[in-house]
Structures are given as C-alpha cells and as structure tokens.
C-alpha cells in the first residue's frame with residue numbers, strides 16, 4: 589500500500605465492500621500501514637456464508653476488524669492471546685472469539701504510543 593502523508597488526519601481507515609486479497613493469502617479481513625488501514629465488510633456478513641442476517645454480529649465484527657487494523661497503524665503486532673483484538677484472525681471464528689478489546693499488554697503498549 590502506498591503511503592501518503594495526511595497532516596490533518598492522524599489515521600485514515602478505509603472501509604470497502606469488496607473481498608480483499610494479498611499475495612500468498614486466500615483473503616484478508618484487512619490490511620494496515622503506518623497511517624492508513626483498510627477493512628473489508630464482505631466476509632463479516634452472515635449472508636456471505638448463506639446464513640440469515642445478524643446486524644448486531646455484523647457491527648461487532650466490523651468494530652473488531654477496524655480496531656485490529658488501527659492497532660497495527662499504531663505499531664502493534666499480532667498478539668498470542670486469542671481473546672485480544674490483536675490476535676490474528678484466520679477465520680471469522682477467531683474474530684468472534686476475540687471481540688474489539690485489547691489485552692492488558694497490548695492496551696499498555698498502545699497507551700504509551702498515543
């Protein structure tokens with residue numbers, strides 16, 4: 589992802605409704621650089637898997653993926669705690685298990701960078 593300097597914004601989060609792919613991975617829920625991140629809504633919907641709509645779950649997943657990618661823009665890496673938002677999501681099961689909260693370690697690292 590090309591990085592441009594935006595002086596009036598601290599971070600820019602792009603939200604797209606297209607399936608995102610990066611080389612060597614099947615798909616990604618999102619990608620992040622230092623200033624910018626992007627998340628894809630496509631695979632966060634129950635309907636994508638042939639299930640009936642669940643707006644509450646969709647909103648929680650969107651928040652979780654947004655916080656995860658924004659965490660990367662603040663220099664946080666992936667966390668080994670499966671309940672931490674910075675845990676790597678291989679599948680929606682991972683996203684649903686963790687939710688949008690940081691573990692104590694990642695939350696501490698983040699607050700030192702804000």
Ligand SMILES: [Zn+2]
Nearest residue numbers: 656660666676
């Ligand atoms: Zn990540």
Ligand SMILES: [Zn+2]
Nearest residue numbers: 667672691694
């Ligand atoms: Zn963590």
